[in-house]
Amino acid sequence: MAAAMTQQAPEPRAEAAGIDVRFRGVSKRFGAVAAVDDVSFEIPRGSFHSFLGPSGCGKTTSLRLIAGFEQPSEGEVEIAGVPMVGVPAYRRPVNMVFQHYALFPHLDVFANIAFGLKQLRPRPSAAEIGRRVGEALELVRLPGMGSRRAWELSGGQQQRVALARALINRPTVLLLDEPLAALDRKLRRDMQMELQNLQREVGITFVLVTHDQEEALSMSDTIGIMRDGRIEQFGSPSELYDAPVNRYVADFVGESNFFAGAVAAADADGATIRTAQGLEIAAPYSPRGRKLAVGSAGVIAVRPEIVALWDPAESGQALADYRFRGRVRNRIYLGDQTEFSVAVPELGEILVRAPKGSAAGAAGFAAGTEIALGWRRERALALADG
Amino acid sequence: MDRKQFIQQLRRYQKGSISRRHFLGVTGLGTATAVLASAMPELVWPRAASAAEIGDRVSLTTWPNYHDPANFEAFTAKTGAAVEVAVFGSNEEMLAKLQAGGTGWDVFVPTNYTISTYKDLDLIQPLDLSKLPNYDAAAYETRFVEAGSIDGVTYAVSKDWGTTGYAVNTAKVTEPMTSWKQFWDLSMDKYTGRTMVHDYQLTTIGNALKYYGYSFNSIDTAELAEAEKLLLAAKPHLFAINSDYQPSMRSGDAWMTVCWTGDAKQMHRDLPEIVYVVAKEGGEIWSDFYAIPKEAPHLEAAYALIDFLLDPAVNAKEVLAHGYPTADSRTTALLPKELAEDPIMYPAAELLAPLEFGAAATLTDPNRAEIMARFKSA
């Protein structure tokens, strides 16, 4: 959502020179099914990366390939420049926060967190272990909870224990498998902030797997959008939002109104789509999208925040290239902005978002009101429909 | 598998485990058969086409492999009453069951030395010999039937008799064996780990007493103490204390065992190298009886069954099946000549002479029971 966009994620750090995770032509097949299909990418050191996609898209398998729970059928996996193929999970400099935390039920919080330290050879002294577990508990803001049992803790607390446990060995890469999925919305927001802060504090590369676009957009430096075992697009959140490669990405990152049809005309800068109703709509290509061929399936993506609303009696809004009449079906007040759902005979249901300061936001058209709407051609995107 | 096949299989199995009384009873399988029979008599015995006036069933409590099943079928065919057979492991168990009451037994097979105890405890009833036309007291050898009568009243009629000697595998034991002294001495020396004794105090203690020449029935504390000493000394050398000795003898694990007539007969028939010794010092001679418990629920059927089994023609088939001699001269006359002259079934007179019948006190003496228990748990 736009709210996520307003709190811009930090740009990937240029100074973080090396590459912490590198996939080169990696495939993982289970029988005939390719869970990960010829995937290549690089995650820079110290960045916060997310894999985003629906279930079954291969994001979790990618994470497990990094962790070492799976070995690739083809290709190479490198961590901090070291080839990892054939290296078992227990020898990799990565640690994971599991989806349902996977805390050891037979151990208390202290022993759970200390688990990683106790596997080190030579084994740290008891005093050293005590000190570092204490620090870890401080880091995740659970001081004094060491003697509790895992199941006595709330979901958020378990989450923090899992984090502390995974961080205690100071891994090169921290892997997070849907770590916030089990938390309620409010707690999830808090934990998102905390995770970001934590990442900045410890300076470790984080790799997150999630199906929650808001989570990915709000926390990540880079995101890999996955579908059917492949990465559709790899980039920063703003890049994905502003320059999606296709409809799938545009749909997954933020919200859009899509007008699909055949490409009626195309040139080097943009394309015109003819919808099923015979309407012709033009827009420039997405900066990362590909050029469309005439006759192929295309789509015009119109983000809700670029659509303007006005009272049809007024003559203003000359800036809109496409203008339609419609009727407000729903109005949802969101505080900092207002969301309208408008029925337009030629287009169907259009989603419009007006910031608090805008004219439409102030006018607050009620449901049932006849209104006019429109957008500027160059702010929409012509994308491949796939 | 139909009902008949099932029964045949069951019998075969029972026959396979062969020993006279211990195994099935002790392990509870015999009891299980009894329970099965009483719960579902029609499963074990086909219901007769016409039930005669004696009722449709009669229960018999006996020892394992002690009858010819064909005789029971014939009885059922003749009278319409199905025979429910239960097998037991020891006289003590039978006594315990009857003392507890509510057995539902119609006929049972006590051994000579138990009858007076049953009578004293008022657990058996006097027999109305008029209902046993096949019983002809004159045809029986007195010494095998006298335990059935107390003060001139007949409580039990003779089934068969036998001796308790020992069996020897002559392929392994080369010495000519004639005495209990040899039996015990060689068990503790040359043939260590190869001898079995009964899990039965009467015979095991009795034959230990014979080592010293004491009475088989002794309840003298000093004599019993000596017997116990012998038993405890022998224990580490024994192969087993188990009345189910046929399997181990047949397999060659055990080379000598305390043994009853019928078992010896059966083993010798299959493995001629296993011979039977009635020791020269003596030992036990015994006789088994048919008796009717006081509470027998099918009295008429009980008499009918006993009378049927006493029929010399029927009894001869019984003898052929179980291998124990009968005291009934009419039956013996019907047996094949080689059986009537068999030295296992009918030992020489000079060997029979010193044998003793077990006494009631021998069975119930608490001291003997405790010595046996100490011997076993040592």
Next chain:
Amino acid sequence: MAKAATSDDSAKRRRRWTALLLAPAGLWFLALLVMPLAVVVVFSLGERAPAGGYAPALSLANYLNLPARWTAFRNTLVLAPIGTLVCLLAAYPLAYFLAVRTSPRYRLLLLILVIVPFWTSFLIRTYAWMFILGGRGLPALFEWIGFGEIRLINTPLSVLIGIVYGYLPLMVFPIFVSLERLDKRLLEAAADLGSTPWRSFRQVTLPLSAPGVITGCMLVFILLMGEYLIPQLLGGGKVFFIGNALVDLFLQSRNWPYGSAVAMSLVILMLATVTLYLRLTRRYGGRDVSLL
């Protein structure tokens, strides 16, 4: 008011139902456990009637005479724990293999194979071992191979073999269940934290299967304490358990009072064992422990 009365009524009704539903179990418990136990206690204070059985008395003589069965107690108290331990050592790898290493496709089949022996009478199966361990069985094979003459049947070893054979499934199943319930991600978590497979087994699998191990051990141990058949058949009457002593006392020497005293002491031994079991399981606390 009306509403309060209704809810009160329904509570009462519920209680009545609860009582009704519990009644059969309660009666069962009373008639088949409490009362017989009371009879055993009373008998154990009595004395043997002259012809055997029970005669009323009030004496502790039977309890004071318990040392006379010391061998039976010793055999039981030595062979039951060793049998339990050997069962555990044999069952754990099997249960682990079934729960962890076997594909679900074959698991059911293999589990059924573990149970199949139960379809035949325990007596007959144990009887069969008499022949396997007897002179013409395994010892003959060993002799043929050249190990010399080996005596198996009627030794403590043959009793132990019978015990392991007979009780293995009882040990396999609780362990299998606890291993199957074990969250495989915990092992991944352990590996992820740098634990080698062997250390993961020691630090995660083993402690988390402890409830199954404890349940299995108790099951086997308690049954072994009362074992009768295996020592009888495979011990040849020479390896004597408390169970054998009891059968002897009740059926052969018919000394019911003394038998009752031995039985009571066995019950007390069992109680002590169960208490120890509960104490042990409490250490693992709460939800992860399956009670017997």
